[in-house]
Amino acid sequence: MRHILTAALAGTTLLALAAPATAQEMTEDQPFSGVYIGAAGGYDVQPNDVGSGIAFDRNLDGRFGDTVLTGTGANAFAPGFCNGAARSQLSPANGGSCRNDKDGWAYYGRVGADTQRGNIVVGVVGEFGKTEISDNVTAFSSTPASYVMYRNIDWEASVRARAGYAAGTTLFYGTFGPGYARIDRSFASTNATNSFTGSGKRNQFGFLGGGGIEQKITRNVSVGMEYMYHQYQDDDYRVRAAGPAGTPFTNAANGGTTNGTDFRRTDEKFRWHSIRATAALRF
Numbered sequence: 001m002r003h004i005l006t007a008a009l010a011g012t013t014l015l016a017l018a019a020p021a022t023a024q025e026m027t028e029d030q031p032f033s034g035v036y037i038g039a040a041g042g043y044d045v046q047p048n049d050v051g052s053g054i055a056f057d058r059n060l061d062g063r064f065g066d067t068v069l070t071g072t073g074a075n076a077f078a079p080g081f082c083n084g085a086a087r088s089q090l091s092p093a094n095g096g097s098c099r100n101d102k103d104g105w106a107y108y109g110r111v112g113a114d115t116q117r118g119n120i121v122v123g124v125v126g127e128f129g130k131t132e133i134s135d136n137v138t139a140f141s142s143t144p145a146s147y148v149m150y151r152n153i154d155w156e157a158s159v160r161a162r163a164g165y166a167a168g169t170t171l172f173y174g175t176f177g178p179g180y181a182r183i184d185r186s187f188a189s190t191n192a193t194n195s196f197t198g199s200g201k202r203n204q205f206g207f208l209g210g211g212g213i214e215q216k217i218t219r220n221v222s223v224g225m226e227y228m229y230h231q232y233q234d235d236d237y238r239v240r241a242a243g244p245a246g247t248p249f250t251n252a253a254n255g256g257t258t259n260g261t262d263f264r265r266t267d268e269k270f271r272w273h274s275i276r277a278t279a280a281l282r283f
Contacts, residue, residue, distance in 0.1 A: 042276025053081030091140035104132025198239035206232030235268035
């Protein structure tokens with residue numbers, strides 16, 4: 001949060017200093033018409049995924065929500081879950097702890113085109129870049145052991161519509177459109193008895209929406225501040241716990257199967273918020 005406030009304050013100060021100069025320098029009737037290239041950079045923050053966990057499919061029928069049982073019929077995951085990455089094999093209820101999901105910086109390049117008619121500006125912008133966030137969830141078994149599912153973004157691309165209102169050389173706008181991201185999923189466990197398979201990367205479609213303010217500081221250069229919301233459906237990642245026979249994951253009693261048990265996340269959406277500064281060179 002401190003990074004966001006610092007970036008927002010710096011951007012607001014920059015716009016305030018730039019506005020008087022542009023009022024004197026800019027004389028064109030359509031300051032936001034034309035093609036531009038630019039960059040956006042700032043800080044990304046994830047919502048608090050309270051209640052997220054890991055769901056299990058014991059009989060491999062594709063339906064999740066089964067309870068993994070010990071040999072005595074107790075819930076093997078009674079210690080519970082946390083919406084982060086485990087620091088040890090002990091759950092928070094038993095003296096362990098979890099690291100919060102990682103927020104981080106983001107860097108994007110962009111190209112776009114706008115048309116201005118009177119005070120109304122409409123256009124399209126394409127963007128490609130990288131964010132450093134990661135989103136994790138952990139299950140704890142009574143063994144004790146931890147089971148962590150990780151995901152982060154390798155890259156993200158979007159093509160969005162943009163529309164706004166220009167007051168002189170200041171543009172207030174909203175933007176919305178589809179996104180396409182490379183999501184890297186992985187898994188780790190302190191359980192050394194069972195084997196676990198399931199990792200890799202997957203391209204997923206999603207959407208982005210937000211808005212911002214853009215200020216011309218010369219005839220061809222503008223700067224601004226922007227908020228953006230990102231959301232991707234990410235519900236197809238599976239991890240299978242297998243062998244040896246007789247463990248809670250491979251126990252055929254009470255509806256299980258000796259072939260193993262599948263894991264998936266209960267939070268199916270990968271989403272985050274961005275606050276960033278922008279700069280553009282218009283032609």
